[in-house]
């Protein structure tokens with residue numbers, strides 16, 4: 001395993017933590033054998049134990065067509081239908097001057113200006129659309145897709161070929177529309193919830209269309225899934241799950257995912273949905289929030305250090321101590337940085353992580369540090385599965401169903417009523 005977990009700033013805050021290992025392994029066993037609540041929702045693990053190479057190849061083929069023919073791929077979806085793809089694409093793309101086609105997300109909020117300006121931006125470009133919704137009735141993507149469908153139909157003779165729908169295998173509004181129009185489709189499997197779906201076509205198509213290696217991504221996760229089969233309580237996923245449960249029981253209420261590399265910010269947002277929707281129910285769960293350091297040390301850092309004590313913290317960092325531009329000496333030292341001559345950005349970032357973790361420990365914020373060896377598809381696949389497995393275990397320890405999200409309906413009902421819908 002290349003993703004490592006350092007617990008040295010977490011364990012001193014927990015008394016008798018080893019006594020929990022039996023409960024951790026019990027919950028882990030339930031995840032392995034289908035003993036969880038909603039055992040029919042464990043497809044996110046099963047699909048890795050029985051890889052469908054033909055499906056990966058099919059996605060790669062459609063992605064190649066998009067890469068050849070499109071200037072822009074618009075991916076329409078919300079929650080688990082976009083956060084995983086956005087996270088991986090952000091992590092794997094260069095910061096500036098990304099390759100064509102541009103992959104843009106839409107239907108992930110209801111901003112009027114965003115969607116209006118998106119349509120204006122698409123004018124004159126070769127556009128493909130991947131609409132991703134299991135139900136087809138989620139308002140945000142459904143509204144965006146109506147506009148985008150009309151946009152395509154009014155401009156392209158082959159409009160229907162430019163739409164790929166990722167949806168339920170047989171039912172729902174989007175399935176009906178796709179069948180009627182003859183769109184190419186991929187299936188959101190029944191046994192995989194939205195937030196666990198990044199390694200299904202939900203995430204794989206937008207990631208492959210952006211030019212990334214989905215086979216390595218998928219097989220990175222396969223390796224992690226296999227590695228967990230015989231894992232002991234000290235495996236990072238299980239140790240983390242058990243520690244989180246212990247902190248929850250000790251009264252902590254918020255977990256920060258503090259990302260030290262801006263390319264991993266999307267992974268933080270993906271983690272936030274995964275943990276928030278999986279654990280936050282029945283009055284339980286650590287509230288997950290992702291921060292980007294050192295940026296947010298100059299915004300909410302004051303609160304984390306000295307405000308109300310609520311927090312446990314996960315640092316997510318890259319092993320990049322030697323990377324980046326290195327300061328050199330300047331005659332006369334006009335900016336007074338010569339004492340740091342020979343210091344690369346990576347070393348400064350590492351010092352920021354260690355310094356912050358120490359300061360937060362002194363401020364009674366326990367922390368773990370997750371270190372990725374490098375950012376590539378394989379390492380991301382491993383990280384994705386590790387966090388998925390951990391939340392299945394920690395949710396099971398909490399006694400909640402880690403695979404449902406009944407509370408998400410509440411806002412939809414009120415919103416629909418205000419819009420005069422049933």
Ligand SMILES: O=P(O)(O)OC[C@H]1O[C@](O)(CO)[C@@H](O)[C@@H]1O
Nearest residue numbers: 079080081133134135138194195
């Ligand atoms: O795929 P749908 O049905 O549009 O749902 C979108 C999202 O809404 C949720 O069901 C709840 O937030 C997510 O799990 C899912 O990713």
